[in-house]
Amino acid sequence: MRTARLVTYLKSSLWVVPVLCVLAGAALSFGTLAIDRAFDYEAIPSVLVGDPAAVISILSTIAASMVSLTALVLTITMVVVQLAMGQFSPRIVQRILRDKPSQVAIGVFVATFVHAILAVREITVGVDGRGHVPGVAVVTALILVLVSIVVLVLYVHHIGQALRVSSLIELVGTDTRALIEREYPAAHEEAPRKGIVRARQPGIVIAIGFDELVTEATRADCMIELLPALGEFVPGGAPLFRIHGTPVGLNEEALHAAILVDEERSLEHDVAYGVRLLVDIAERSLAQSPFQDPTTAVQAIDRLHDILRNLARRPFHDGQYRDSGGRVRLVVRTMTWEAYVHLAFDEIRLAGAASPQVSRRLAAALMDLRSVVPPERTAVIDHEMSLLSAAVRAGFDHELDSEMALSPDGEGIGEAAGRNRRDVVTAIRR
Numbered sequence: 001m002r003t004a005r006l007v008t009y010l011k012s013s014l015w016v017v018p019v020l021c022v023l024a025g026a027a028l029s030f031g032t033l034a035i036d037r038a039f040d041y042e043a044i045p046s047v048l049v050g051d052p053a054a055v056i057s058i059l060s061t062i063a064a065s066m067v068s069l070t071a072l073v074l075t076i077t078m079v080v081v082q083l084a085m086g087q088f089s090p091r092i093v094q095r096i097l098r099d100k101p102s103q104v105a106i107g108v109f110v111a112t113f114v115h116a117i118l119a120v121r122e123i124t125v126g127v128d129g130r131g132h133v134p135g136v137a138v139v140t141a142l143i144l145v146l147v148s149i150v151v152l153v154l155y156v157h158h159i160g161q162a163l164r165v166s167s168l169i170e171l172v173g174t175d176t177r178a179l180i181e182r183e184y185p186a187a188h189e190e191a192p193r194k195g196i197v198r199a200r201q202p203g204i205v206i207a208i209g210f211d212e213l214v215t216e217a218t219r220a221d222c223m224i225e226l227l228p229a230l231g232e233f234v235p236g237g238a239p240l241f242r243i244h245g246t247p248v249g250l251n252e253e254a255l256h257a258a259i260l261v262d263e264e265r266s267l268e269h270d271v272a273y274g275v276r277l278l279v280d281i282a283e284r285s286l287a288q289s290p291f292q293d294p295t296t297a298v299q300a301i302d303r304l305h306d307i308l309r310n311l312a313r314r315p316f317h318d319g320q321y322r323d324s325g326g327r328v329r330l331v332v333r334t335m336t337w338e339a340y341v342h343l344a345f346d347e348i349r350l351a352g353a354a355s356p357q358v359s360r361r362l363a364a365a366l367m368d369l370r371s372v373v374p375p376e377r378t379a380v381i382d383h384e385m386s387l388l389s390a391a392v393r394a395g396f397d398h399e400l401d402s403e404m405a406l407s408p409d410g411e412g413i414g415e416a417a418g419r420n421r422r423d424v425v426t427a428i429r430r
Contacts (some may be wrong), residue, residue: 011098014077019104033134039430046135060145084096109148122134202235209260210260216254223244225330226259274307279348291356304348318334341381348362357412
């Protein structure tokens with residue numbers, strides 16, 4: 001148990017890799033200085049590295065810069081820890097401290113610092129300005145500076161990616177999956193099923209190679225059904241394709257190559273994900289109360305309204321892809337007009353119906369959409385309008401407030417509010 005405790009402590013410590021890098025930097029410095037001494041400081045001509053005074057200035061600048069970079073990385077790491085504790089979970093901190101790119105970045109910077117400090121003490125300056133310059137050590141220091149710049153850029157990119165909630169979830173999920181493989185090595189695997197091709201790794205389907213799948217299905221003389229939809233998560237080992245017919249020499253590698261799976265949805269091919277992001281923004285602004293930030297919710301509804309208006313008259317793919325002979329070779333689940341409308345409005349209505357600004361903007365969007373969609377697509381709009389009316393009336397005690405909150409207004413509560421109020425009062429008096 002002592003060994004296990006020590007291994008756990010070392011894995012979760014931020015200092016282990018940097019300390020090893022410090023030792024490596026010192027060893028590198030001693031090694032390069034030994035080479036310079038062996039060649040009597042003439043391994044690299046001084047004309048290439050500069051005179052002693054210039055080299056001292058260069059190495060001193062390198063050392064000071066590496067201290068600043070190390071402080072920067074440590075500061076960013078602490079900020080990431082604080083953000084993770086506040087937004088995700090305090091229990092994720094241990095996993096963040098194990099982040100190897102952060103440890104390597106700190107290690108490279110401190111190793112460069114140590115090398116520069118040890119190399120500068122080897123320089124001697126004579127009365128005439130000449131002296132011994134360890135050329136190999138200086139060139140090595142310059143190479144380490146270039147490496148440090150590359151590491152800094154990669155670290156900034158990495159930390160930006162690592163802050164995404166999907167990356168943290170994937171991090172924990174991957175580690176847990178590896179632990180399951182280690183702790184339960186004799187786990188029973190699901191028996192193969194005829195006509196089913198299973199996913200090799202977990203992830204979200206972010207791109208589908210329709211042409212490639214149709215080509216393979218045509219070659220094997222079968223029909224392929226893709227079971228998860230675009231943007232849907234598929235667990236590792238879960239059914240990915242269902243094969244219909246009697247395929248001849250079906251190449252499963254080609255099927256897997258035609259599906260791109262990642263840890264997070266993407267806007268490259270997934271229109272519904274763009275709608276989902278706008279809905280998330282609106283919901284977050286209404287999370288604590290319908291009156292927390294209705295203006296942000298209205299701005300999100302503006303864009304949702306625009307997106308649905310652009311989709312209103314467009315044809316939607318039926319999810320059936322045919323070969324050159326007109327035979328169906330690939331079936332994929334696709335988004336419909338009804339699915340887009342429910343995705344865009346249902347959750348915002350539930351979260352913000354009690355806010356007149358939100359409900360009025362939703363009513364305006366629904367009325368405008370109803371005026372532009374083909375007759376066969378109006379049913380879902382009417383359904384949404386009835387749900388909005390019921391939700392608003394349940395949230396207000398006074399009839400005047402309910403009628404006001406259901407009056408369409410493209411600004412939420414804007415210029416139309418005065419006209420609406422007069423119309424409602426007149427109608428009620430009658």
